Amino acid sequence: MGRRKPASKAPPKRLPKTLPKAAGAGVPPDTPGGADERALVVAAQNDPAKFDALYELHFERIYGFISSRTRDRTTAEDLTSTVFHKALENLAKYEWRGVPFAAWLLRIAANAIADQAKRARRETALEDDPRESAATANLRGSEMRGEELRAIEHRARLFRLVGELPEVQKQVIFERFVEQRSIAEIAARLGKTAGAIKQLQLRAVQRLRAQMEGGHG
Amino acid sequence: MAKRSLALQLDEAVQAMLVSLPPRPETAPDRELPPLMELARELRLLPRPEFRAGLKTELQRRATMSEGTAASAAGTGQAQAKALHYQRPGLTAITPYIIVRPAAQFMEFLKSAFDGIEKLRMPAPDNSIMHAEVEIGNGAIEVSDGNEQYPPAPADIHLYVKDVDATYAKALVAGATSLHAPVNQSYGDREASVRDAFGNNWYIATPIGWTPGPEGLRSIQPFLHLHEAQKMIPFLESAFGAEAMGVHKSNEGLILHATIRIGNATLEISEAHGEHQPKPCHLHVYVPDTDACYDRTMQAGATSVEVPQDKPYGDRSAGVKDPFGNSWFIATWQGTK
Numbered sequence: 001m002g003r004r005k006p007a008s009k010a011p012p013k014r015l016p017k018t019l020p021k022a023a024g025a026g027v028p029p030d031t032p033g034g035a036d037e038r039a040l041v042v043a044a045q046n047d048p049a050k051f052d053a054l055y056e057l058h059f060e061r062i063y064g065f066i067s068s069r070t071r072d073r074t075t076a077e078d079l080t081s082t083v084f085h086k087a088l089e090n091l092a093k094y095e096w097r098g099v100p101f102a103a104w105l106l107r108i109a110a111n112a113i114a115d116q117a118k119r120a121r122r123e124t125a126l127e128d129d130p131r132e133s134a135a136t137a138n139l140r141g142s143e144m145r146g147e148e149l150r151a152i153e154h155r156a157r158l159f160r161l162v163g164e165l166p167e168v169q170k171q172v173i174f175e176r177f178v179e180q181r182s183i184a185e186i187a188a189r190l191g192k193t194a195g196a197i198k199q200l201q202l203r204a205v206q207r208l209r210a211q212m213e214g215g216h217g
Numbered sequence: 218m219a220k221r222s223l224a225l226q227l228d229e230a231v232q233a234m235l236v237s238l239p240p241r242p243e244t245a246p247d248r249e250l251p252p253l254m255e256l257a258r259e260l261r262l263l264p265r266p267e268f269r270a271g272l273k274t275e276l277q278r279r280a281t282m283s284e285g286t287a288a289s290a291a292g293t294g295q296a297q298a299k300a301l302h303y304q305r306p307g308l309t310a311i312t313p314y315i316i317v318r319p320a321a322q323f324m325e326f327l328k329s330a331f332d333g334i335e336k337l338r339m340p341a342p343d344n345s346i347m348h349a350e351v352e353i354g355n356g357a358i359e360v361s362d363g364n365e366q367y368p369p370a371p372a373d374i375h376l377y378v379k380d381v382d383a384t385y386a387k388a389l390v391a392g393a394t395s396l397h398a399p400v401n402q403s404y405g406d407r408e409a410s411v412r413d414a415f416g417n418n419w420y421i422a423t424p425i426g427w428t429p430g431p432e433g434l435r436s437i438q439p440f441l442h443l444h445e446a447q448k449m450i451p452f453l454e455s456a457f458g459a460e461a462m463g464v465h466k467s468n469e470g471l472i473l474h475a476t477i478r479i480g481n482a483t484l485e486i487s488e489a490h491g492e493h494q495p496k497p498c499h500l501h502v503y504v505p506d507t508d509a510c511y512d513r514t515m516q517a518g519a520t521s522v523e524v525p526q527d528k529p530y531g532d533r534s535a536g537v538k539d540p541f542g543n544s545w546f547i548a549t550w551q552g553t554k
Contacts, residue, residue: 048280049481055273060264067262077268084276158259177260180235183228195224201231202224205253205260212256 041101044091051088054101059084061102062109064155069113079116083109106152154212161211169204172197220245230254234261277462281435281478304503305532305550307336307352310480312359313439314499314546316370317415320346320362326413327351327358330391331376331384354378354436356482359501370544371416372498373440375485381423385409388419401425435482439500442489443541446472449486452539453477456514457502480504497542507549511535514545527551 037057044051062083067076086108087094094104162173168190175186183201187194226247234257243250304310317323324346327333333351341347345362354377363369378384382399388411389395396410396418405426411419420440443449447470453459457479464475471488479502489495504510508525514537515521522536522544534548 047481049277049478051280052273052277055276059269059272063264063269064262067264073265076262077265077272080264080268081272081275084272085279088276088280155259155262158256159263162260162263173260174263174266176231177235177257178263178265183232198224198228202227202253205227205256206249208260209252209256 060156060159079112172200223247303505303549309482311482312501314359314501316363318363330388356437373418375420375438375440377434439484441486442493446488456517499544501546507533
């Protein structure tokens with residue numbers, strides 16, 4: 001009948017496909033635990049629709065932390081989704097007691113990783129990876145060490161900076177590191193030579209390095 | 218052997234990393250290579266932008282459908298009350314205000330077809346209905362009898378129910394006419410359409426190919442078919458701080474379907490086509506600040522129907538007409554004093 005839209009073109013309605021945006025476009029204020037963040041948390045507690053500001057602020061942190069632990073993209077995405085859904089669900093339970101919101105999210109993430117590892121072990125009955133379990137045990141229910149937190153911040157910052165690269169450099173980085181396409185494939189897709197793609201890759205990584213180092217001062 | 222360029226050295230090392238192989242030893246490695254590779258290893262963990270955007274949409278949808286859920290989960294009624302402080306209890310941010318004649322009969326239809334529950338009925342001196350509210354699912358329809366000032370203005374409503382087949386059957390028994398019997402749609406809903414005796418179209422749906430969050434769906438969403446529907450989005454954004462949550466356009470740029478959120482509720486729009494022509498209707502929106510919102514609607518191109526004023530029933534409210542001819546009652550609940 002097509003009352004609303006031609007049936008042939010009707011996309012799944014429940015999860016509208018948002019056009020992919022540059023990851024982290026518009027670097028959010030990098031002040032976990034600051035007064036601004038506190039205001040965002042209170043706003044979201046009063047109006048869950050405002051949760052997306054917190055999501056914008058912390059996505060890179062949480063995803064980066066999880067993906068560094070899981071080393072598998074599908075699992076990292078599943079767990080990141082779990083963490084943010086849980087956070088939204090339990091937002092009212094979060095209270096300011098000197099614990100930054102990021103730490104609260106990371107705690108949820110650490111627990112999700114530990115639970116997932118336990119499930120995976122049950123399913124595969126594989127020998128425990130002592131390195132992984134020690135790491136998650138350290139995280140679960142305890143404060144994260146400074147070194148771990150610095151690594152998380154460093155990675156989150158890098159991810160956001162990728163979003164600010166010049167368009168074509170950004171494209172090369174995503175095609176190469178996320179889609180894991182070959183140089184030849186990327187060259188064909190972007191209509192450039194393989195040599196040009198390698199140059200763009202180098203420029204992008206060099207630029208990111210310079211920005212990362214510049215920002216630490 | 219001539220030293221290979223850094224671009225080449227980096228690419229080989231990246232290639233080796235991506236396939237988890239040790240890189241070929243460089244005869245004359247560039248000093249810059251190790252720190253660049255350190256970054257490259259981190260870049261391998263980059264999130265997919267589609268995932269980032271998709272999860273955001275999913276969370277928005279969930280948050281929108283459950284405003285107050287997070288608060289109530291913790292059992293803090295106070296937080297929930299705060300969350301909805303500007304909305305009259307029982308109403309969401311967007312409620313269709315359907316003006317028909319005779320409204321009393323329409324209310325009976327809502328009760329028999331959709332298990333509506335009459336929450337309020339305020340008769341006018343001539344016994345017509347000045348204002349009434351019927352709760353349906355987790356939403357409501359506001360109703361009043363048409364008069365000279367406000368002639369009948371039926372609407373199109375997207376109604377989510379538990380069992381579309383049963384509701385469709387009940388609606389027909391209650392006097393509605395079938396537009397189409399229940400059918401599974403490609404976008405994951407089982408859906409039927411009926412037209413009631415008052416000229417309202419009801420798009421009745423039950424999700425079958427997807428699972429709403431634990432808080433469920435908004436039962437009622439007004440559906441506006443518009444000419445140049447794409448112009449409605451910036452209007453709603455600037456006037457109500459609305460957010461387009463999913464916009465599907467044809468190759469020609471016409472809106473096939475868009476879901477727009479205002480506060481904790483949503484409405485849908487699409488380009489008018491075929492028998493689905495514009496049907497200017499009335500919408501009641503609750504906003505945190507009526508005066509500010511009224512000013513924004515004026516700047517966005519609406520015309521004034523009534524300037525903001527305090528109402529005896531506890532709302533501060535205003536009336537405007539959007540450029541498409543729909544009327545908006547803008548209100549802020551001021552609480553029981």
